[in-house]
Amino acid sequence: MPPPAAALAWLSIATIAVAAVAVAIVSSSVGGIGVNWGTQMSHPMLPTTVVRMLKANGISQVKLFDGDAWTVGALAGTGIEVVLAIPNDQLARMSSSYDNAKKWVKENVTRYDHDGGVNIKYVAVGNEPFLKSYNGSFLRTTFPALKNVQKALDEAGVGNRIKTTVPLNADVYSSPDDDPVPSAGNFRSDICELMVQIVRFLRDHNAPFVANIYPFLSLYQNHGFPVAFAFFDGGGPTIDDKGAHYTNVFDANYDTLAWSLKKAGVPNMPIIVGEVV
């Protein structure tokens, strides 16, 4: 195994707001409990109601998918750590002009950055922008957008506390079919160079790598996927790799990322698991 790169890992343990919100409770053995709070819901709830639920469940970290003012405002004064996001459809705007990034930071970050305001920790630039099914639509805009937004945060004087990152789907890295062990992992060949540049930028700004890992999608989307390997309680097939012994796809996937980061020259980068399904 590569050196443990985990600083904060969020694992899915349950879903609150049954059938209502794209809110998944995530817990961690390392860094605390976080929730993804989306706004596409079958039963819309008032942001103040959601915030009350978060507090009642002891949730101290939340990841949003945009900067909706009503939602963000509801988190003011709670101390809850917030990941704010710039949606993919805004990446072109953020990459084409530094001024747009500056305005975004002013309207969506610094206005909340005061006593009794919102405890923003990260800005997520895009959401899984390199997903294979996007056909490369965001390949040219994501990194320039990332750089512009981090620069705008730095210039606004908050860049030492508020970091940019890019939540990426686990499909940005993999191990070859003929050598399916974590230590053989690397970033996808079509984006490998870009990924190396991005992770080195993140390292230079003390920002974490955010990966979304979906053991159950692996299970449901692949015929013949060994069911027990999707769960943490073992009893299924295992993978042996250079002395490491994997009993579930989550650990194997996580370490495939850790190896990929090591090969990119950033072996100690903190990894945050942004979503797990």
Ligand SMILES: *[C@@H]1O[C@H](CO)[C@@H](O)[C@H](O)[C@H]1NC(C)=O
């Ligand atoms: C701030 O974020 C909101 C919500 O994502 C977005 O609609 C708005 O355009 C952003 N503001 C600027 C100045 O980019």
Ligand SMILES: *[C@@H]1O[C@H](CO)[C@@H](O)[C@H](O)[C@H]1NC(C)=O
């Ligand atoms: C990607 O390409 C496929 C096949 O050509 C197409 O069906 C799909 O709509 C495209 N998706 C996007 C986001 O452009």
